[in-house]
Amino acid sequence: MKDEYLKIKEQKQLAPNIFQVKLQGKSVREMTAPGQFVHVKIQPGIDPSLRRPLSIADVEAEKEELTLIYRTEGRGTKLLAGKVPGEEIKVFGPLGKGFPTDAVKPGDTCLLVGGGVGIPPLYYLGRQLAEKGAEIITILGFRKAEDIFLEEEFQQLGKVIITTEDGSRGVKGYVTDAINQLAASYDTYYTCGPNPMLRAVEETAKGPGFVSMEERMGCGIGACLACVCQLKDPDSTSGRKYRKICSDGPVFPAGEVLI
Ligand SMILES: Cc1cc2nc3c(=O)[nH]c(=O)nc-3n(C[C@H](O)[C@H](O)[C@H](O)COP(=O)(O)OP(=O)(O)OC[C@H]3O[C@@H](n4cnc5c(N)ncnc54)[C@H](O)[C@@H]3O)c2cc1C
Ligand code: FES
DSSP: OEEEEEEEEEEEEEETTEEEEEEEOGGGGGOOSTTOEEEEEOSSSSSSOSOEEEEOOEEETTTTEEEEEEEOOSHHHHHHHTOOTTOEEEEEEEESBOOOOTTOOTTOEEEEEEEGGGSHHHHHHHHHHHHTTOEEEEEEEESSGGGOOSHHHHHTTEEEEEEETTSSSSEESOHHHHHHHOOSOOSEEEEESOHHHHHHHHHHOOSSEEEEOOOOOSSSSSSSOTTEEEEEOTTSTTSEEEEEHHHHOBEEETTSBOO
16 A cells, blocks of 8 residues: 555546546556545645545556545535646555455356445446456446436446436335345345445345445544444354454445444
8 A cells, every 4th residue: 555646637527516536646556456445635734634535436557547436525525626637636545455356256146236425436346347257237326317427337337227216217216126126136245335225235135245334534544443333243242343444344244244
């Protein structure tokens, strides 16, 4: 992992409050595992003082190009959206443990289930699974039609099902409604999104799966304990153990984290 100034090559808006930034620099060559994240220092100085964790949405290693996709939430991400090509931002990474893909064989079917800004890391994952010869089915959940992003990119990997809460596109309801309607079976599922969605996906999806967690972070490297989560542990008297999402995760086997 490196802390390097990466140059902004492109910044564009994909949907209301959703932006895609492409960054270039040598450390991008190390960003090989989907599901890992980077810790972004939005600008020099102490404001904002903390870095912002953002998932690796895609990597083009030969071009040393990293894609991040983010929602403008608070001060940090709003400042990031104002940055233009040619400017540099300091990016620390890759961090965390990503989605395991070793067990996937050619011909396996992988189900990707993403909601909101949980969708970006599934794209880099989907690209790697498709390269391994897996069949990809993606379910992408949004509030309404105008919020949809990355649909065409996922369509290049396989079948895509869109859900919207207001029914303005695709299946009306949540990603779990689409999982329930799936005619095809799948070998492994991978999911990333808000915690209520992850909980519902774990209850609905079948077979082995992996969930990627989001938590507020301080250091991003396991030193400050800001991001601790609880895991089930039948061997301990409390029935629980503690893990750090930044360094032990953000990806965990489905069913292990108390979400
Ligand atoms: C591993 C990981 C990957 C993520 N990947 C993405 C992504 O690809 N795209 C995306 O849009 N968002 C992602 N997030 C959420 C993103 O980090 C927050 O939306 C962002 O930090 C908000 O910063 P802000 O300055 O705009 O908001 P503010 O609310 O002003 O931030 C204040 C502080 O809270 C932290 N914070 C606020 N919301 C979150 C949150 N949901 N998760 C973690 N920290 C938070 C900030 O880092 C900052 O330290 C990810 C979070 C984690 C933990
Ligand atoms: S953010 Fe500091 S330990 Fe995870």
